[in-house]
Amino acid sequence: MNRVGLSIKRFFSNSSIYVPYVLLAILIVLVVSTFLSRFGYQSLFGVSVVISDSMEPALRRGDIVIYFRESFTLGDIVIYCLTPNHCIAHRVVDFMVLDTVNGDRLLIITKGDNVDSLDPPIEIEKIIGKVVFVMAREIWIPLLAVAVAYLVRDILKTLVLGYSYAILFIVIFATVLSVYSTIPRPINAEPVKPSLVRLAGVYFQLDSCTLSIRYINAIPMILTEVEVNSTKVDIVDFNPREIVVKPGEDLLRKAFEYREPLVIKIEALLNRVGRLSGEYPILIGGLDPQISFVNGILIARNLNCFPITINISIRYLDNNSWLWINRSYVIDGFSQIVIEPPKYAEIAYVYVYWLNQGEVKWLGLPMKIR
The missing domain is CATH 2.60.40 (Immunoglobulin-like)
Known part of the structure; x- marks a missing residue:
């Protein structure tokens, strides 16, 4: 038992020598990948620190997000950068296709969970990754504090700052610069002219x-x-x-x-x-008027919601003389007019004229026969 205990103790004692080198390798990979993604180069993954409240409660200020370059869909949280030191992590809410002279362009619509308005559309090429892991600030800040305390303790013990520690501190400093840089001035979106989208x-x-x-x-x-x-x-x-x-x-x-x-x-x-x-x-289409007779009375119904004009000509025989009556009527929408034959007409014929799409239409019918 004592030998086993000593072996385990010796293993952890020796492994502590390699801790700085393991941390160094991890930090170098994170820094290189993050810098590549920030400046538009292909990288498999990256890391960033949340510096706003726009995605609460999913992402809180101070949380660390790790993103991978992989496919995404509606509801995923993606990261895109407006400048190398100003990136945004918001949720995908829609896709849209913009018809341009150079062909169709796929745009992504994102939105913060904690804001009411949508973000301006961005090209899909600007998405540098999908958030796949979130480390809460309550976890990574204490871990970082412990790691720094561990390194400071070793430095104080050795009294000589070794090359490995110097490189490690440089990498840590570069990491902080890359993932937690100062916030630049707000970038104002320029209005798009003319239409951004086509009418349905x-x-x-x-x-x-x-x-x-x-x-x-x-x-x-x-x-x-x-x-x-x-x-x-x-x-x-x-x-x-x-x-x-x-x-x-x-x-x-x-x-x-x-x-x-x-x-x-x-x-x-x-x-x-x-x-x-x-x-x-x-172009506005519509229905022709409905013409009917009831007991010798002309009824003209407008089946449209808007008014229409009809012209009515009545030719009738009165005291052995043929006479004409010509009048125009405007029938309101969904209304009707009633036209009676002349009082002393012995014979009467009615002709109804109207326009539909520039075409003259008419209907002639006997109105009264003695």
Whole structure:
């Protein structure tokens, strides 16, 4: 038993000689890998210290994160660097594809768990790694203090600072500089002009006479102005992915009758990124009026939400003379008009004319036969 105890004691006594060299090797690998990743070179992993509260409670100020260069997906925490000494560790919340003249570019949308707004989109090439391990500040700070105390004790015992200790202190100093550097001035994102994303579509809702302007993306719209044919329109409903506006009735009537496209001009601010801007034409379709007779009375129903114009000509026989009545009527949306034949008409024929997409349509029917 005594021999075994002495052997174990001798092993730990001798192994303590190699502790500085093991620490030295580990620190050198960490420093080299971290510097490579910070300056845009390929590296397998790196280490960094959290210096903000934007990711609490997942990452707290003072925690150490170790990241590896590997694939990531929604929900992962990734690290990207704006400058070699200013990196951000945030969670991936969305991917987006930007259509450019040089082809499609994949962008990453990130967000801090402790903040409400999204980060500006970043290119996937700027991601230097995915966080795979977090060491709490309550663990690594005491360990570092113990390691430093151990080294100081050995230095005081030997009275001579060996080369290994000198190199070790240099590496520790470089590590601190690389992973806990001073915070630079804030970097302001430049607005992106013109549109950062394309609209998903502009849709006309025939039941409510509203225009729905939609786009699909993780970047919310925060302020929006919409014009229809150079006329500012009121916003009926608004959310970060859709704007609903209601154009004037006269604009809709002309668009339906004369095939005049509505030109939708939108100026929308995208959260912290840029703006969505452009003009988008849309044609307004609709239904023909419904013409019917009930007991010799003409009923013209407008099945659209916007007003339409109809022209009614009545040719009738009165006292052996053929006469004409010509009138124009504007029928409000989802409304109807009732036209009776002339009081003293012996015979009457009615002709109804209207426009649909620039095309003249008509219907002629006998209205009264003696």
